[in-house]
Amino acid sequence: MKLPLKPIKPKRISDQVFDQLTELIARGELKPGDKLMPERELSAVLGVSRTTIRNAINKLVVLGFLDHKQGQGTFVRLPDVRDNNPLAIAMQTEDATLEDLLEVRMGLECNAAALAARRAVEEDIHFLEKSLEEMKAEVASDRLGTEADVSFHMAVSYATKNPVQVRIMREFYDFLFYGINENLARLYEKPERIEEILFQHTQIIHAIKKHDPDEAYEAMERHIIYVLNFFKNQDL
Amino acid sequence: MKLPLKPIKPKRISDQVFDQLTELIARGELKPGDKLMPERELSAVLGVSRTTIRNAINKLVVLGFLDHKQGQGTFVRLPDVRDNNPLAIAMQTEDATLEDLLEVRMGLECNAAALAARRAVEEDIHFLEKSLEEMKAEVASDRLGTEADVSFHMAVSYATKNPVQVRIMREFYDFLFYGINENLARLYEKPERIEEILFQHTQIIHAIKKHDPDEAYEAMERHIIYVLNFFKNQDL
DNA sequence: CAACCTATATTGGTCATACCAATAGTTGCC
């Protein structure tokens, strides 16, 4: 008899720390380039020994998420889009277009939105709304809202409570964000488009908040179709 | 001018230990299944602290060459096909379940089916039907139909004419097929389930042939829900 | 005798503390 239950095994403490750090990075609370808290401080804050903290951090270093710099600190590494990212390989090897990417995202993200609507808890909603505010702030201060945009979509993924979903989405956004920013940037040039996108995001959050999977699905669908159409008209 | 020279920097001690262990494994002095010297002993032999030894070993564990077993020792892991597969890494690192995988497939494949219905040409239909026949044949000859099943789903992906879709799907099936065949196999045990699956595949093909995206979407949805439910009930 | 429990040894996991080593920023001398 195979169980879907989370194994009871109390995980190693270092792995629990690892999970927390991973989550921070996945959610975008720690963005590439950010400096981590010193190990001694982390140790104090979390109430575990520095040894354990180091084990967790080392794991992330090996996996390529962090970089050690002796005498300076530990930093979130910008994902090496060229090597590990299957999407980047696909885009180079085959000749995939931005449109192809968006098509696949359509399936992934609509489904994710529906799942999120079913499972999101308060904390998830909080993160969603936070990323919305951040995006407004970024735009207001005359920067592109791309970073917060990524945070938003990752927050949706995270709300699904599905690690595979998070993993796949991460691949997409690592690529979109650090790979072909230039193309994506064009979408954010006009204020009226940003306005529209913000509105769409709001609708998605609303649906998730209401725990209405169908509405969340459709709201996400409208959003991605909007972006998709933008790029379709772009190159004619 | 890029040099092939080794950087002069004297490496971290833990990395030197790491290199030695790696070499032992690479040379085959340590074969899969072998037990490593206890950390304390290694520490004594190499004349470095156990801390350092552990750092080196942990690195190898993360990279998948070694396995920790508390109370027993550290063992050389038998290399696994799924090592290069990002999904496999996710399944290990996070604790993703088969259900998580299927949920994500739900989004990906339903969308793919709809796209396929729009774009499939004669050749694509041909491959779809071929994989269906192959599956029947495999089952008739008393083998599991898993291989042909994979072929079918990949054929749907190909019909989308979307390289990104193909790439992502490939990842999934590389993993499903080589990774957790055992679990998947249970689905194919009972003839009546195979019958049902074959019927569902037929419906999907039919919808794609008719170029009816909505019907294809729903047919695929029914199929995956069926499989999903099977695994959900499996472990109660 | 077989099965089961228990004590003990082995071994990885965690903790605490101290010190080494690289780096950045500051100070002070010329």
Next chain:
DNA sequence: GGCAACTATTGGTATGACCAATATAGGTTG
């Protein structure tokens, strides 16, 4: 102003102790 030495910060290593899981051996019990 510019260079050199000092200092604070932070990752890297060293010890030594103890915790936690596992295996093994030995004794107890049916």
